[in-house]
Amino acid sequence: MKKIQHYVQGSWTTGKEDGTPVYDAITGDIFTSVAIEGLDIPEILNYGRTKGGEVLRKMTFQERGNMLKKLAFYLTKRKEAFYELSYRTGATRVDSWIDIEGGFGNLFANASLRKLFPNQSYHVEGDAIDLSRGGRFMAHHIMVPKKGVAVHINAFNFPVWGMLEKCAVNWMAGVPAVVLPAPSSSYLAEAVAKEIIASGILPEGALQIINGTVKNILDTVESQDVVTFTGSAATGRLLKAHPSLINESVPFTMEADSLNASILGEDAVPGTPEFDLFVKEVRNEMTVKAGQKCTAIRRIIVPENLVEDVQMALSKALDKVTIGDPRLKEVRMGSLVSQQQVQAVRDSVTDLAKEAQIVYGNLDTIDTIGADAKKGAFISPILLRADHPFQNTIVHEREAFGPVSTIMPYKNLDEAITLAQMGKGSLVSSIATNNDKIAKEYVINAASHHGRIMVINRDMAKQSTGHGSPLPYLVHGGPGRAGGGEEMGVYVVLSTIYNVQLFKVHQQQ
Numbered sequence: 001m002k003k004i005q006h007y008v009q010g011s012w013t014t015g016k017e018d019g020t021p022v023y024d025a026i027t028g029d030i031f032t033s034v035a036i037e038g039l040d041i042p043e044i045l046n047y048g049r050t051k052g053g054e055v056l057r058k059m060t061f062q063e064r065g066n067m068l069k070k071l072a073f074y075l076t077k078r079k080e081a082f083y084e085l086s087y088r089t090g091a092t093r094v095d096s097w098i099d100i101e102g103g104f105g106n107l108f109a110n111a112s113l114r115k116l117f118p119n120q121s122y123h124v125e126g127d128a129i130d131l132s133r134g135g136r137f138m139a140h141h142i143m144v145p146k147k148g149v150a151v152h153i154n155a156f157n158f159p160v161w162g163m164l165e166k167c168a169v170n171w172m173a174g175v176p177a178v179v180l181p182a183p184s185s186s187y188l189a190e191a192v193a194k195e196i197i198a199s200g201i202l203p204e205g206a207l208q209i210i211n212g213t214v215k216n217i218l219d220t221v222e223s224q225d226v227v228t229f230t231g232s233a234a235t236g237r238l239l240k241a242h243p244s245l246i247n248e249s250v251p252f253t254m255e256a257d258s259l260n261a262s263i264l265g266e267d268a269v270p271g272t273p274e275f276d277l278f279v280k281e282v283r284n285e286m287t288v289k290a291g292q293k294c295t296a297i298r299r300i301i302v303p304e305n306l307v308e309d310v311q312m313a314l315s316k317a318l319d320k321v322t323i324g325d326p327r328l329k330e331v332r333m334g335s336l337v338s339q340q341q342v343q344a345v346r347d348s349v350t351d352l353a354k355e356a357q358i359v360y361g362n363l364d365t366i367d368t369i370g371a372d373a374k375k376g377a378f379i380s381p382i383l384l385r386a387d388h389p390f391q392n393t394i395v396h397e398r399e400a401f402g403p404v405s406t407i408m409p410y411k412n413l414d415e416a417i418t419l420a421q422m423g424k425g426s427l428v429s430s431i432a433t434n435n436d437k438i439a440k441e442y443v444i445n446a447a448s449h450h451g452r453i454m455v456i457n458r459d460m461a462k463q464s465t466g467h468g469s470p471l472p473y474l475v476h477g478g479p480g481r482a483g484g485g486e487e488m489g490v491y492v493v494l495s496t497i498y499n500v501q502l503f504k505v506h507q508q509q
Contacts, residue, residue: 004034004190004211007197008044010051010204015039015212020183025090025335026325028375034183036212042220044178044208048149049224052176052205057145059203060121064172065114071201072107078195079104082160082188089159089185090335090377092326095289098469103164103192109472110168121145121174145174148224151217153239155230156182156337157292159189163209165472166228171206175226178208178217182231184338186211223248230294233257233481253485257399258478259423261299262467263416263442265433270309273458278432279310281456281467282405283317286381287333288468291403292341295428295468298399301419304409311385311407315360318381324369331369335377336402342377348400349382355392356384356406379403389419396422413441421449425480430454430467451478451486 003014004022015035022032056064079100086096117123125141132138150170154162159181167177181189193209196202210217221227221244229236233256239245240252262282268274285297302310326334336342346363360383366373381403386395389408396419410416420429429450431442439455447453452474454467470476477486 001030002032004032004187005194006036006039006208006210006212007193008039008208008210009047012194012197013039020212022183022187023338023377024088025337025377026088026371028339028372028377031088032187034186034212036210036214039210039214041214041216044210045149045151045220045222045225048176048178048205048208049147049222050205052203052207053145053147053149053174055203056171056174056176056206057147058121059174060119061114061117061123061172062119064174065111065117067111067201068107068168068171069111071196071199072104072111074199074201075104075107075192075195076101082191085188085191087326087334089156089188089337090290090326092331092334095326095334098289099158099161099188103158103160103162106161106165106168106472110172113172146224146226148175148222148226150175150177150226150228151221152177152179153217153227153229153231154179154181154189155294156185156341157289157294159185160192162230163189163192165470165476167207168472170226171202176206176208178210180210180212180214180217183212184340218242218244221245221248221250223250226251226253228253228255228485229483230255233483236483253477254483255294255427255477255485256481256483258294258425258427258482259298259396259399260295260426260468261301261420261423261429262297263410263420263429263431264300264302264306264310265431265435265438265442266303266413267435267438268432269306270313272434273461274432274434274456275309275313277456277458277461279313279317281430281432282314283321284466285468286318286383286403286405287321290333290336290379291381291405292336292401293468295470297405297430297467299395299419299423300405300407301410301416302407304411307385307387307407307409311359311383314383314407318360318383321381322369323366323378323380325371328370333381333403335371336379337377339377341402342379345379345400345402345404348398348402349384349404351398352384352394352400352404352406355394356386359383359385359407383407389422393422396424413438417442417445420446423449423481425478425482425484426450427470427476427478427482428452428454428467430456432456434458449479451476451482 016038019033019035361380
């Protein structure tokens with residue numbers, strides 16, 4: 001059985017031990033394994049800082065941007081092989097499109113940022129500041145690449161997008177990357193990395209990939225390095241407290257648990273376009289990627305007099321979701337990434353059900369098409385209802401990372417805002433309303449607790465990218481429980497990767 005490989009210090013290699021088995025999410029079969037024993041982590045990081053970093057730092061913004069554009073076109077031409085492999089993660093074609101071509105889209109988007117920067121390796125920000133009278137002593141802010149490496153500890157749900165959305169920012173900023181995909185889907189990240197390396201488009205050392213869990217990856221990070229983490233808040237907090245991060249003051253960006261909320265406005269009653277849009281959006285967020293999205297809707301906050309209507313409408317919508325082998329055209333939802341993840345979701349739902357009622361779905365039975373539900377990592381969409389969300393607060397604290405969401409009532413908009421804030425920080429929220437006053441009040445008062453808020457109405461629906469779609473031009477992140485970090489966006493290129501330095505200028509007359 002072929003093992004998953006790592007690309008480090010200029011060559012492809014495997015760990016020395018037999019490794020941990022990796023399963024096909026649909027069939028349950030072991031088809032590969034991953035091992036990391038024997039890798040020299042300090043030298044891998046140093047290789048990135050020197051071999052990759054030295055070349056990237058000398059390149060201009062235009063050269064880096066054109067490099068990303070060329071790479072995006074190169075990978076797009078080879079996308080079908082990635083789609084075929086992605087089925088093993090349990091993803092449908094639509095799910096994989098978000099991951100694969102969404103990842104390539106990040107390369108294209110960051111490449112286009114070159115138009116905002118000069119054809120040089122550093123950036124002068126803003127106008128000169130006169131610190132004297134007559135311009136003899138002035139100051140300017142300049143931005144230069146860090147002389148370190150970006151370490152990315154990624155989640156299992158988006159092995160391609162999760163890698164490229166961060167690397168695109170690094171490479172545009174002149175910083176090399178070491179990527180650590182989650183083992184359960186690392187074979188897809190490996191396949192993309194192999195094409196990237198084979199292309200010869202990036203300087204050697206700009207990308208290294210370690211496909212496994214490396215417990216000592218942070219032991220030798222340095223002050224010029226950057227670390228990002230996507231995963232559970234519990235793991236993120238442990239990493240954030242690592243002595244090396246603290247001692248070296250290493251920037252650490254975390255994207256963690258996010259109990260995202262969608263609110264149905266009081267005006268959006270059954271029969272209005274906004275009601276239908278709301279139901280469709282919730283169903284999509286529950287079932288796309290089988291609910292394994294950090295931006296998925298976990299809390300459905302609706303007027304108390306519309307709870308029954310929403311429950312019935314959502315149940316009917318979920319009835320139409322066919323589950324099974326994602327290769328089949330008639331299948332609308334695939335599986336979770338692994339049996340381990342199925343158990344984690346089951347445990348979370350069991351805890352949620354102590355304070356909320358399961359009103360749709362069953363943890364024990366599921367009908368599948370073209371696949372054995374017992375062998376694959378399948379689970380039914382689960383809709384819960386919490387009638388007392390102010391007293392029973394587990395729905396604001398426990399995330400079931402799968403096709404699971406909870407309906408809860410509110411009496412007025414102030415209560416809806418309070419319930420949204422009880423998530424203690426989310427990546428995204430949305431509100432379905434055609435009333436500008438309701439929309440404005442919600443956005444202004446809920447903004448402090450969310451990284452992004454989308455207003456859904458009949459006028460924007462056709463152009464909308466949806467509740468759960470992060471866009472490369474916008475900062476993606478959220479406060480509080482969501483990690484307090486930022487990913488993507490032009491401001492992230494500038495502030496997260498670059499040093500901002502004061503450059504004093506003595507002007508000669």
